Amino acid sequence: MARVHGCLESFMGRAVAAVETIQCHHNYTEQMSGDLMTRWKRPKGRSGHVWLSRKGAIDASAGKPGLIPGSMGTRSYVVAGKGNPLSLNSSPHGAGREYSRSAARREFSLAQLEAAMTGIEWRRTDAFLDEIPAAYKDVDVVMADAGDLVEVRHTLRQIVNVKGD
Secondary structure (H helix, E strand, C coil): CCCHHHHHHHHCCCCCCCCCCCCCCCCCEEHHHHHEEEECCCCCCCCEEEEEEECCECCEEEECCEECCCCCCCCCCEECCCCHHHCCEEECCCCCCCCCHHHHHCCCCHEEEEEHCCEEEEEHHHHHHHHHHHEEEEHHEEEEECCCCEEEEEECCCCEEECCC
């Protein structure tokens, strides 16, 4: 994030204030305790801390900022968590795949990827074929389903995609 900020300042030829940054990761495990865990049964004889794994999810604790991306060619969302205890303060971390990586490579062509990325700057290579937007679920449907988990603060439109290959 700091490198992108530095590149933006270099491109603009002046200092650019970083008003807000969001550090948001997914697919991780953390130790939990307290009120959030009281509704869930612990193994007999165990108390105190438990380990919570968020696979395909972000921490959506009340007020916590997060980022829920679509695919490399669709919208992404800046959100604030609603702290829904039934979800263990979690929300989806993105659109989620409709096709596996190998199935997407079989199903879609480079021409389809190029058409899907119209108006977005990206490195044209078939190395990204498994990331074609059609390989993912509709992020707008995912966001509607997550309405009890997060509040949308901003909707981001994709203009450039930077991905290593």
